[in-house]
Amino acid sequence: xxxxxxxxxxxxxxxxxxxxxxxxxxxxxxxxxxxxxxxxxxxxxxxxxxxxxxxxxxxxxxxxxxxxxxxxxxxxxxxxxxxxxxxxxxxxxxxxxxxxxxxxxxxxxxxxxxxxxxxxxxxxxxxxxxxxxxxxxxxxxxxxxxxxxxxxxxxxxxxxxxxxxxxxxxxxxxxxxxxxxxxxxxxxxxxxxxxxxxxxxxxxxxxxxx
Numbered sequence: 001x002x003x004x005x006x007x008x009x010x011x012x013x014x015x016x017x018x019x020x021x022x023x024x025x026x027x028x029x030x031x032x033x034x035x036x037x038x039x040x041x042x043x044x045x046x047x048x049x050x051x052x053x054x055x056x057x058x059x060x061x062x063x064x065x066x067x068x069x070x071x072x073x074x075x076x077x078x079x080x081x082x083x084x085x086x087x088x089x090x091x092x093x094x095x096x097x098x099x100x101x102x103x104x105x106x107x108x109x110x111x112x113x114x115x116x117x118x119x120x121x122x123x124x125x126x127x128x129x130x131x132x133x134x135x136x137x138x139x140x141x142x143x144x145x146x147x148x149x150x151x152x153x154x155x156x157x158x159x160x161x162x163x164x165x166x167x168x169x170x171x172x173x174x175x176x177x178x179x180x181x182x183x184x185x186x187x188x189x190x191x192x193x194x195x196x197x198x199x200x201x202x203x204x205x206x207x208x209x210x
Contacts, residue, residue: 001019001141002021002026002045003017003018004017004045005192006034006037006038008031008033008037009034009063010033011060012189012190013030013033013188014187014189014190015029015032015038016145017029017041017045020115020117023047024048025114026042026048026051026114027050027051027113027117027119028068028070029052029053030053030062031052031062031063031064031065031067032059032060034064035064038068039067039068049068049070050070050114050115051071051073052068052072053074053112054072054078055131055132055133055146055147056075056078056127056130056132056148057074057079057080057081057082057128057130058088058160059085059090059095062088062097063090063097065082065099069101071102071103072101072102072104073103073104073105073106074105074130075106075107075130075131075132076105076106077128077130078128079103079130081128083098083099083103084098085097087161106121107121108122109121113137118136118137119135119136119137121134122134122144122175123171124149124171124175125162125164126149126156126163126164126166126168126169127148127160127162127163128148128162131156131168132149142179144176144183144184144185145187147187148187149171149172149176150185151187151188151190151193152185152187152192152197152198153202154202154204155202169204169205173205176195176198177195177198179195180195181195181199182194185198
């Protein structure tokens, strides 16, 4: 399996490319910016962008959705963000942006994927109402892509529209910390970690935290 991590845009978003092998269809998770950089990585492996998945609808994670002629998937509760620059925050910064292509809606527990790669949707509201993590469904590889829900030694902010810290922590505990300790965590920003490491040392997830 190909798993390529690209850091894109001024907000340093982690964009992930997943594909079963060279020359195959590919999934792009959170193409927030720098479409040329992402396309160069696709070309390096002779991949065809076939599916875009947004872990949530903020502009820094969706800003290059329109560049790949592929259907865009997002949780239904964040669907409005993809169409409204005020909601996705691009309008706040003077760069109004909306997704133009076909948008498909995801639900908790649903699997999405292509070419033998399957990702299970874990709906974890709290950063946004429709924030999700994506658990790789594979008997040999334990991995989860957490967007802006869980970071190394931190969690997503909850002070924006649709945010709720108690819901965020509850969802992380129930749907992420229940995964195997060896599960690799690939967040929306910053370095990768593991579920076990976050159980042991994430200050927001201790028994004393809210």
